[in-house]
Amino acid sequence: MTIRYLQKIVLFLWILFAGFAAFAQQKKLPSKQKPKKDYLLTITTEFGQIYLVLYDKTPKHKENFIKLVKNKFYDSLLFHRVIDGFMIQGGDPNSKNAQEGEMLGMGDVGYMIDAEFNPEIFHKRGSLAAARNNNPQKASSGCQFYIVQKKALSDAELEQIEANIGRQIPENQKKVYREIGGTPHLDMGYTVFGEVIQGMEVVDKIASVERDENNRPLKDVRMSIKVEELPKQKITQRFGYQFKD
Numbered sequence: 001m002t003i004r005y006l007q008k009i010v011l012f013l014w015i016l017f018a019g020f021a022a023f024a025q026q027k028k029l030p031s032k033q034k035p036k037k038d039y040l041l042t043i044t045t046e047f048g049q050i051y052l053v054l055y056d057k058t059p060k061h062k063e064n065f066i067k068l069v070k071n072k073f074y075d076s077l078l079f080h081r082v083i084d085g086f087m088i089q090g091g092d093p094n095s096k097n098a099q100e101g102e103m104l105g106m107g108d109v110g111y112m113i114d115a116e117f118n119p120e121i122f123h124k125r126g127s128l129a130a131a132r133n134n135n136p137q138k139a140s141s142g143c144q145f146y147i148v149q150k151k152a153l154s155d156a157e158l159e160q161i162e163a164n165i166g167r168q169i170p171e172n173q174k175k176v177y178r179e180i181g182g183t184p185h186l187d188m189g190y191t192v193f194g195e196v197i198q199g200m201e202v203v204d205k206i207a208s209v210e211r212d213e214n215n216r217p218l219k220d221v222r223m224s225i226k227v228e229e230l231p232k233q234k235i236t237q238r239f240g241y242q243f244k245d
Contacts, residue, residue: 038243039066040228040235041194045079045221047206050147050199052128053241058116061130061140061193066227068109068143075224080104081215084207085151086183089131090223091144103214105131105144112139113191121192122173123148125181126203128194140191147196149207151181161185197241 039062043050054062068074078095081104082088094107113130115138123129127148130140153161158174161184169177169184177184196203209217232243 036232036243037229038232038235040230041065041069042226042228043199044224044226045202045206047221048199048202050202051197051239052194053197053235053243054128054194055121055192057118057121058191058193060113061116061191064113064142065145065193069225069227072224073109073143076222078104079206079217079221079223081146082207082209082211082217082221083149083215085149086207087146087148087150088203088206089144089146091131091141093143101212101216104216108144109142111142113142114139116191116193117188119170119188122176123183123186123190123192124173124176124195125150126196126200127182127192128196129186129190129192132190138189138191147203148181148183148186149200149203150183152179153177153181153184158184197235197239 039054041052041054043052054065056062073093074091076096077090077092078098079088079090080092080095080098081090089105092104092107093109095104098104112132112135117138125148129146129148131144131146132138132140155178158169158177162169165185169187173184173187176182206217206221209219209221211217235241236243
């Protein structure tokens with residue numbers, strides 16, 4: 001056996017080994033992960049559009065709201081209760097064909113949703129929360145919701161609220177209430193399941209319309225809501241919203 005022949009065998013074995021090593025290394029490399037997705041909700045009104053995201057920490061409310069939106073449940077319903085300096089409320093199915101001045105707020109979809117309270121989620125300005133009737137479980141309406149519109153609170157206001165509710169508001173939440181506003185007296189009483197990420201000026205316009213003694217706007221404010229599934233990164237790039245996960 002010649003030296004040249006041995007050299008060829010060694011070279012062949014080296015190439016073969018290198019090929020197997022490269023293949024094994026390629027197998028170990030993680031596959032490219034698909035971008036995480038979420039849902040962007042858009043409420044359209046005559047005053048403009050309101051953009052929202054829903055929280056993963058309130059999965060029952062998130063799933064239910066998306067289901068209703070996909071079924072076009074909210075299209076042509078009214079914001080039937082608006083209070084400037086507090087909130088705007090909608091989602092009553094009876095509001096679709098309601099007569100002028102008719103009292104609204106009692107309509108439902110025949111079921112309620114279990115409360116999903118989380119001490120990290122609170123009623124800051126722009127919060128999307130579920131309305132409810134007076135029930136011991138604090139279960140939510142299956143369809144009615146409100147958006148918190150209250151602006152910045154003073155220290156004196158926060159102290160008075162703490163006295164009224166009989167508990168201390170966490171300092172990190174106080175900071176948010178001082179800076180942007182909210183309704184801390186509703187915390188742990190109504191489920192917050194999302195927030196406005198753009199369009200609070202539209203919420204303010206709706207809150208300021210003329211209304212009757214039942215806080216129903218004198219001129220109907222109708223809505224339609226659509227949902228889009230988008231990569232979280234795109235939502236962040238477009239709106240500057242930072243997801244917590």
